[in-house]
Amino acid sequence: MYTEAVMDHFRNPRNVGSMENADGVGQVGNPKCGDIMKIYLKINDETIEDVKFETFGCGSAIASSSMATELIKGKSINEAVELTNKAVVEALGGLPPVKVHCSVLAEQAVKSALFDYAQKTGKVIKGLENYEPIDDDDIHCH
Amino acid sequence: MSKKFYLDNAATTRVKKEVIDEMLKYFDEKYGNPSSQLYELGRRSKEAIDNARKIVADFINADEKEIYFTAGGSESDNWALKGVAFANFNKGKNHIITTKIEHHAVLHTCEYLEKFGVKTTYLDVDKYGMIDLEQLKEAITPETMLISIMFANNEIGTIQPIEQIGEIAKEHGVLLHVDAVQAMGAVKIDVKKQHIDLLSMSAHKLGGPKGIGGMFIRKGVKIDNLIHGGGQERGKRAGTEGVQNIVGFAKAVELASKDFDAHVKKLTSLRNKFIEGIKNNIPDVILNGHPTMRLPNNVNFSYKYVEGESILLLLDMDGISASSGSACTSGSLDPSHVLLATGLDHGTAHGSIRFTIGEETTEEDISFVVQTMKGIVERLRMMSPIKNDEDLYKK
Numbered sequence: 181m182y183t184e185a186v187m188d189h190f191r192n193p194r195n196v197g198s199m200e201n202a203d204g205v206g207q208v209g210n211p212k213c214g215d216i217m218k219i220y221l222k223i224n225d226e227t228i229e230d231v232k233f234e235t236f237g238c239g240s241a242i243a244s245s246s247m248a249t250e251l252i253k254g255k256s257i258n259e260a261v262e263l264t265n266k267a268v269v270e271a272l273g274g275l276p277p278v279k280v281h282c283s284v285l286a287e288q289a290v291k292s293a294l295f296d297y298a299q300k301t302g303k304v305i306k307g308l309e310n311y312e313p314i315d316d317d318d319i320h321c322h
Numbered sequence: 323m324s325k326k327f328y329l330d331n332a333a334t335t336r337v338k339k340e341v342i343d344e345m346l347k348y349f350d351e352k353y354g355n356p357s358s359q360l361y362e363l364g365r366r367s368k369e370a371i372d373n374a375r376k377i378v379a380d381f382i383n384a385d386e387k388e389i390y391f392t393a394g395g396s397e398s399d400n401w402a403l404k405g406v407a408f409a410n411f412n413k414g415k416n417h418i419i420t421t422k423i424e425h426h427a428v429l430h431t432c433e434y435l436e437k438f439g440v441k442t443t444y445l446d447v448d449k450y451g452m453i454d455l456e457q458l459k460e461a462i463t464p465e466t467m468l469i470s471i472m473f474a475n476n477e478i479g480t481i482q483p484i485e486q487i488g489e490i491a492k493e494h495g496v497l498l499h500v501d502a503v504q505a506m507g508a509v510k511i512d513v514k515k516q517h518i519d520l521l522s523m524s525a526h527k528l529g530g531p532k533g534i535g536g537m538f539i540r541k542g543v544k545i546d547n548l549i550h551g552g553g554q555e556r557g558k559r560a561g562t563e564g565v566q567n568i569v570g571f572a573k574a575v576e577l578a579s580k581d582f583d584a585h586v587k588k589l590t591s592l593r594n595k596f597i598e599g600i601k602n603n604i605p606d607v608i609l610n611g612h613p614t615m616r617l618p619n620n621v622n623f624s625y626k627y628v629e630g631e632s633i634l635l636l637l638d639m640d641g642i643s644a645s646s647g648s649a650c651t652s653g654s655l656d657p658s659h660v661l662l663a664t665g666l667d668h669g670t671a672h673g674s675i676r677f678t679i680g681e682e683t684t685e686e687d688i689s690f691v692v693q694t695m696k697g698i699v700e701r702l703r704m705m706s707p708i709k710n711d712e713d714l715y716k717k
């Protein structure tokens with residue numbers, strides 16, 4: 181059902197945990213839908229120095245969060261904001277169609293954390309000018 | 323190969339050795355068509371079916387003439403509902419009463435019948451998965467043609483008070499259909515005492531082969547055919563009989579009836595140890611289903627703050643097979659309709675795991691699985707952004 185890469189990231193998730201004094205924190209999803217992702221960023225000089233995640237969800241949700249954190253670690257915030265769910269899926273060697281939403285959630289979690297950083301610092305991140313934090317009540321499952 | 327722990331016996335069971343041995347004869351030795359009565363080979367097959375029918379009938383205290391073989395539980399459920407509905411069309415009766423926790427073979431058939439004007443009442447259940455007999459009585463109208471209630475639930479194992487339900491149905495002159503697929507071999511079924519008019523059975527949940535089951539239809543019950551064609555099963559269910567499957571089904575029933583009490587007692591004791599083990603070792607768990615009125619093989623818990631599919635994947639790494647009520651395992655958007663009907667919130671329902679033990683399960687297996695679960699749940703909780711009820715129930 182899952183690729184080797186998904187199983188690897190599920191079994192040995194990278195960057196799992198929380199972070200004190202994070203520069204940006206983003207959480208998306210809700211328990212009703214069965215997936216929640218929370219991403220913490222440590223940002224220095226517009227570069228993502230460290231990233232951590234916590235996820236409630238299925239195997240592909242955990243693997244997608246893990247992969248997303250790997251893909252943005254060490255990148256500049258302008259590179260990170262361009263992370264797409266497609267890139268996450270590709271890096272995982274594919275996801276079953278019903279699980280693609282997990283990669284969307286991972287992209288949203290990264291954007292939400294970057295937006296939080298932008299809000300706190302007053303910086304403008306290209307691509308997030310019109311970002312609207314997703315209202316949990318508006319989330320339709322999957 | 324490392325040891326495997328098959329704890330999904332409500333999904334299906336291993337076919338028993340004696341059952342396979344019995345079935346094999348009907349492939350290349352006694353392969354005659356039971357309808358071919360003019361020669362020996364055909365007659366032998368017919369005898370085998372007659373014998374099987376007797377075994378199944380005795381098991382539920384029915385008459386042989388009231389047993390019909392089908393392709394399994396789903397067909398029997400479809401037949402009971404569609405057969406009764408079609409027999410009642412244009413006769414002023416168009417109402418079915420069922421419950422919110424039935425198998426999809428019942429629920430989706432009701433939805434289908436609604437397209438033809440059938441009205442359905444879906445009874446609620448309490449937090450243990452029990453229906454309310456008063457609500458049942460109140461739901462009966464002059465239009466009610468059928469009450470369809472499962473003997474025992476496949477997910478949470480709750481056993482309904484079927485005898486009392488049967489009395490209510492009889493009192494009101496309404497037919498009672500009971501899906502006994504999970505109850506077979508675990509609960510005493512007596513169609514006379516329990517006033518059951520139609521009963522769905524399936525072989526593969528009690529050590530028989532897949533794709534074969536049966537239906538009890540009380541003499542005199544008006545029901546249309548589901549499968550039309552030849553005159554098999556006394557004109558009620560067409561198709562050349564799967565003799566080897568029928569024989570296998572009967573053998574499984576025979577074995578189940580032989581050591582029924584000892585088997586139920588053994589499983590119940592293991593189940594109780596399993597439930598205690600989970601409760602005593604893992605915090606923040608909720609037992610789904612009824613504490614005592616439950617199938618002797620069923621252990622279903624919700625593990626708060628974690629999700630079921632992740633648990634199943636980690637269990638599989640240790641060779642443990644189980645199932646979950648999480649949406650992520652079914653491909654649907656919502657978690658199990660059964661868990662939601664018992665009042666669980668979605669978040670908690672996503673974290674449910676069902677273990678169903680079997681004949682081969684040992685006490686050591688259970689200790690191993692409990693310890694493995696403890697580790698898995700701790701690990702996933704550490705990863706989870708939900709740390710407490712406030713996070714969980716937050717809208």
Ligand SMILES: Cc1ncc(COP(=O)(O)O)c(C=O)c1O
Pocket residue numbers: 333393394395396397399425427472474475476501503504524525526533534535
């Ligand atoms: C309660 C119940 N009813 C019906 C069925 C369907 O039976 P079968 O698989 O034989 O079609 C099942 C099996 O999953 C069941 O558990």
